[in-house]
Amino acid sequence: MTFRATVLTLFPEMFPGPLGVSLAGKALAAGTWALETHDIRAHGIGAHRAVDDTPAGGGAGMVMRADVLAASIDATLAPNDDRPRLLMSPRGVPLTQARVRSLAQGPGALIVCGRFEGVDQRVIEARGLEEVSLGDYVLSGGEIAAMALIDACVRLLPGVMGAADSATDESFERGLLEYPHYTRPQDWEGRAIPDILTSGHHGKIAAWRRAEAERLTKERRPDLWAKRPKRAPQG
DSSP, rough: OEEEEEEEEEEGGGGGGGGSHHHHHHHHTTSSSEEEEGGGGGOOOOOTTEEEETTOOOOOSOEHHHHHHHHHHHHHOOOTOOOOOOEEEEEEEEEEEEHHHHTTSSEEEEEEEEOOBBBOOOHHHHHOOEEEEEESSSOOSHHHHHHHHHHHHHSSSHHHSSSSSTTTTTTTTTTSSOOOOOOOOOEETTTTGGGGGGGGGGGHHHHHHHHHHHHHHHOOOHHHHHHOOOOOOOO
């Protein structure tokens, strides 16, 4: 099964962009995953292919029309296409590594890139769009967010990353941030690699990395730390 990302956007020329280079680009060229882009404006209204209109009830900005976006979705998806339908949106459910891994294990996703002030709520409900957010900030559109989501999924596909252990040791995979990394030279600007990492004692190295991951998570992401199950008392 090939992971297939289908992107609906007003700017298809933005793709593949960063997805065409490095690990994702090599995997795309090798056929490990597939990328399709569809121009929402192809289903726009009138001679100017309008895709937006003023918000009902007044207010600033414009809103993407339900009829235009629905036509784009309907023309893109086959009747039996059961891939998740995602809408990149700052009000969506925050994207997590667990959700990324779930997506990567499936057939792919349809990803809608919003623009303007937002998307008509009716098409979100009628076409079963799942709103997904990268974080508590606002971008000009959903394209960059879609690229980030796709890249996060593609790198987990079998054979994309070189080392099998790379993904399982990363931040968020075990509810912890990743431990610090070091490499040669041994001493750099008066800073040495921690002795434990050059000791050759794999058990102690693993314990040090675990302790450092826990320390960093407590300091930088107390929200993640608070969600971790409590260890049973020793003794």
